[in-house]
Amino acid sequence: MTTLTFDSLNPATGEVVGSHPKHSQDTVRQAVGRAEEAAAWWAALAPAERRRRLLDYKAVVTQNLRELADLVHRETGKPTGDAVLEIVLAVTHIDWAARHAEKVLGRRRVSTGMIGMNLAATLEYLPLGVVGVIGPWNYPVFTPMGSIAYALAAGNAVVFKPSELTPGVGVRLAELFAESVPEHPVLQTVTGLGETGAALAADPRVKKIAFTGSTATAKRVMAACAENLTPIVAECGGKDAFIVDADADLKAAADACLWGAMSNAGQTCVGVERVYVVDAVYEPFMRELKERVATVRPGEHYGPITMPAQLDVIQRHIDDAVKSGNVVTGGQDAVKAPYVDPVIVEDVPEDSPAVREETFGPTITVRRTTDAQEALELANASAYGLAGTIFSRNARRAMELARLMRTGMTAINSVISFAGVPALPFGGVGDSGFGRIHGADGLREFARPKAISRQRFALPGMNLTSFSRGADELERLIRLVTFLHGRRKR
Ligand code: NDP
Secondary structure, eight states: OOOOEEEEEOTTTOOEEEEEEOOOHHHHHHHHHHHHHHHHHHHHSOHHHHHHHHHHHHHHHHHTHHHHHHHHHHHHOOOHHHHHHHHHHHHHHHHHHHHHHHHHHSOEEEOOTTTTTTEEEEEEEEEOSEEEEEOOSSSTTHHHHHHHHHHHHTTOEEEEEOOTTSHHHHHHHHHHHHHHOOSSOSEEEOOOSHHHHHHHHHOTTEEEEEEESOHHHHHHHHHHHHTTTOOEEEEOOOOEEEEEOTTSOHHHHHHHHHHHHHGGGGOOTTOEEEEEEEGGGHHHHHHHHHHHHTTOOBTTTBOOOSSTTHHHHHHHHHHHHHHHSEEEEOOTTOEETTEEOOEEEESOOTTSHHHHSOOOSSEEEEEEESSHHHHHHHHHSSSOOSOEEEEOSOHHHHHHHHHHSSSSOOEESSSSGGGGOTTSOBOOSGGGEEOOBSHHHHHHHTEEEEEEEEEOSOOTTOOOSSTTOOHHHHHHHHHHHHHHHOOOOO
16 A cells, blocks of 8 residues: 655745655554553553653753754745754753643642531543644744644653644654654654544544644544544734734834744734824834834844745735735735735724734734724724734833733733743633643643542531431531631622
């Protein structure tokens, strides 16, 4: 039997980077079968041993950083420096997950309260078994590692399906893991197109799917998972807003805005796509932005558009923005496949596709608002709710605005800084998905809480869970609960 293969291409040059098998449903099933056995072995290791293996994996990835960054560069087209940055971030997450798993998930006693005073109660978080990770191409190390490292640290085995655009990186991540854990295939990579991912989602032995990609595909994955009641974590991108308040450091804001929008050619789920600037500082902010954008060059500061079909979306959004808005930089001829020049358009109506839909390109729309409150309302009027940014010198006011932003994450006076703090959970609301990777929440996402209550002694005259319970016992209970909970607070 011949196995069909597909090529991964360098989007900048069209050169073939590697050829990989299109794994069939049968092959995925076999991988999940092996993963089930590996999961049992991995879960039975002492937490300290899992931690040691994961820290070793971290070291192996770090030792192979240059080679891995070059592969990321060739498969995505992004500058090697950006690839290094995403791998460094991924390494910090492996480290955090390894070091915190036992503390976050390990068994602990919890208070039983007065009514349960004769009980001892413990809570711990046990592994799920096999976790399926379906990853994207834009950050092929950092993004899937946000699920993989936390799922492994929680004691699960992982079957990883990387995007068809970055299969080589996915294969390498599993090969490197096998250097630290050679005994069993605790992390496996299956390659292929959408069907390979679909086969993974449909396998009832997969106990959770961690998906990153488009909202539309997340719905298809969720439908497949519904058959087996398999839970999913969905990280589906966004339309993140950047708010510049009247007291912001405008140079720093323009600098951060530009990088947040244009780095990685805008192919960042938490990239800046909409900018709201309060009237009082609109002109000086735009001057700073214009000055800086003139120095940004595609092919040097950021790479090509990795997924060719995305060029059509970007062109459609630029055409739409230009139709009714005022072009500041770039314009309809900005798309020079596979590269896209930076595009900044002002005064695009809020109900247009360029403002509502995810563009995933080096483009932003900018709008003047009367104040930060209006900026916040516009920022929140999106079906997405992944992340956002606020620039203001007033720390209290910035904090208030950040809390009111309807997103999973907000950065203040910096962009995307939350992604580099492993203790912070990462994920969105609305069309941006649900569930969290990273941090303690990210560890718990890949575990099932196990609650145990043990009776230490029988409470005399209070045998409530028995058919022998009498009226006097009930009376004592009513008196106790009235004493504990019956006083109104006015
Ligand atoms: P998709 O959502 O289609 O793909 C994401 C992942 O899901 C890939 O690994 C893909 O595999 C896999 N997949 C595709 N179909 C299925 C299926 N039926 N069942 C299971 N897995 C499946 O995203 P695209 O790569 O096509 O990008 C489309 C848009 O999604 C982008 O333009 C962007 O707006 C958004 N996006 C958001 C990302 C984020 O960070 N949140 C990341 C990437 C994209 P394969 O690649 O083999 O098709």
